[in-house]
Amino acid sequence: MFHGLPVSTVESDLFDLVLKGGSVVLPDATVTTDVYVRGEMIAAIGGTGKAAAELDCTGLTILPGVIDTQVHFREPGATESEDLESGSRAAVLGGVTGVFEMPNTRPTTSTPEALADKLARARNRMWCDHAFYIGATVDNADRCGELEKLAGTAGIKVFMGSSTGNLLISEDTMLERVLRSGVRRVAVHAEDEDRLKERMNLRVAGDAASHPVWRDDESALRATDRVLHLARKTGRRVHILHVTTPQELALISRHRDIASCELTPQHLTLAGEDVYPRLGTLAQMNPPIRSGAHRDGLWHWLGQGMPDVIGSDHAPHSLESKNRSYPSSPSGMPGVQTLLPLMLDHVANERLTLRRLVDLTSAGPQRLFGLVRKGRIAVGYDADFFCGYRPLCKSFLTHIDV
Numbered sequence: 493m494f495h496g497l498p499v500s501t502v503e504s505d506l507f508d509l510v511l512k513g514g515s516v517v518l519p520d521a522t523v524t525t526d527v528y529v530r531g532e533m534i535a536a537i538g539g540t541g542k543a544a545a546e547l548d549c550t551g552l553t554i555l556p557g558v559i560d561t562q563v564h565f566r567e568p569g570a571t572e573s574e575d576l577e578s579g580s581r582a583a584v585l586g587g588v589t590g591v592f593e594m595p596n597t598r599p600t601t602s603t604p605e606a607l608a609d610k611l612a613r614a615r616n617r618m619w620c621d622h623a624f625y626i627g628a629t630v631d632n633a634d635r636c637g638e639l640e641k642l643a644g645t646a647g648i649k650v651f652m653g654s655s656t657g658n659l660l661i662s663e664d665t666m667l668e669r670v671l672r673s674g675v676r677r678v679a680v681h682a683e684d685e686d687r688l689k690e691r692m693n694l695r696v697a698g699d700a701a702s703h704p705v706w707r708d709d710e711s712a713l714r715a716t717d718r719v720l721h722l723a724r725k726t727g728r729r730v731h732i733l734h735v736t737t738p739q740e741l742a743l744i745s746r747h748r749d750i751a752s753c754e755l756t757p758q759h760l761t762l763a764g765e766d767v768y769p770r771l772g773t774l775a776q777m778n779p780p781i782r783s784g785a786h787r788d789g790l791w792h793w794l795g796q797g798m799p800d801v802i803g804s805d806h807a808p809h810s811l812e813s814k815n816r817s818y819p820s821s822p823s824g825m826p827g828v829q830t831l832l833p834l835m836l837d838h839v840a841n842e843r844l845t846l847r848r849l850v851d852l853t854s855a856g857p858q859r860l861f862g863l864v865r866k867g868r869i870a871v872g873y874d875a876d877f878f879c880g881y882r883p884l885c886k887s888f889l890t891h892i893d894v
Contacts, residue, residue: 509545557589559857570809591828647861652718730750738792776818807826
């Protein structure tokens with residue numbers, strides 16, 4: 493659940509804010525109208541009224557705020573790269589008004605104490621709604637059902653491939669224990685650790701283009717197949733993060749009753765044959781940027797109604813560390829501030845509709861994770877908007893429950 497301040501429900505004859513004359517993307521239509529806000533909620537759509545403040549949105553499109561369900565804000569432990577304040581500020585600048593933040597910090601977010609520390613760090617510093625994933629470990633596998641209920645928790649995250657500290661669940665017996673503990677949808681980084689270890693010799697020193705050779709299609713497909721088998725066995729819902737291969741999407745499509753999935757803007761935009769010669773380790777991430785054929789395959793499946801959400805997998809590092817010679821360079825790239833602009837570019841180039849984009853970035857996350865009063869522009873919902881390139885969200889509107 494998102495954590496923060498309660499909603500004010502005080503009524504008055506005067507609205508606090510009116511967004512005037514914008515093209516408003518509503519759940520069933522896009523209309524030119526006014527949107528009235530009182531307190532922290534949408535109070536009226538259309539009609540007339542008086543407001544203490546007015547924003548002229550003529551010529552602008554008003555979208556519901558984006559909910560990015562995969563970001564790594566690096567605090568605690570790597571604040572030289574980013575912290576919760578700067579990461580959330582970047583999010584809001586890019587139209588993202590809510591984030592699910594990942595547990596591979598130092599120390600890892602895998603205990604109630606670590607979660608409490610993150611929530612304390614976020615208080616009065618984060619500029620957007622926020623919830624924090626708890627990372628599954630060998631030590632807490634049987635307590636995940638308890639941990640996922642803690643206030644401020646987005647759920648349980650599983651790393652099937654190597655990650656920070658002890659955040660690795662590579663064996664099926666341990667993964668099954670995690671899936672049997674709790675009821676909420678489990679987020680999964682699906683790369684097969686054994687295959688990654690077997691293929692480490694395929695990494696070529698100084699050549700980031702060997703990254704997808706090492707972390708190949710089969711590494712992802714094998715892990716996805718394993719977790720789907722165990723999800724079916726345990727009856728637990730899973731969410732496969734940052735899918736990079738059409739084969740995985742084909743497999744997930746046969747398990748939609750228990751499995752959802754995410755694509756990222758970078759995997760929908762970049763092609764390895766272009767990006768590695770041009771950007772080198774700046775393009776290095778896990779799972780990797782693959783070929784143009786892979787990218788086109790992801791677009792095919794997006795057209796088939798997959799995926800459920802678009803997430804940024806925002807994971808910044810300092811430029812100094814990214815410039816290390818491969819493979820000593822770290823994996824990850826920023827993206828929370830560019831998620832929406834990149835995807836709007838694809839809308840402009842008619843690769844998807846604006847309504848489909850809103851579903852992938854706002855309504856989809858709300859539906860998938862059971863968020864309250866989020867993901868659409870409707871009366872009684874939170875006043876989280878993105879208006880053209882001017883984001884509007886009340887600071888610290890962190891009052892979502894599940």
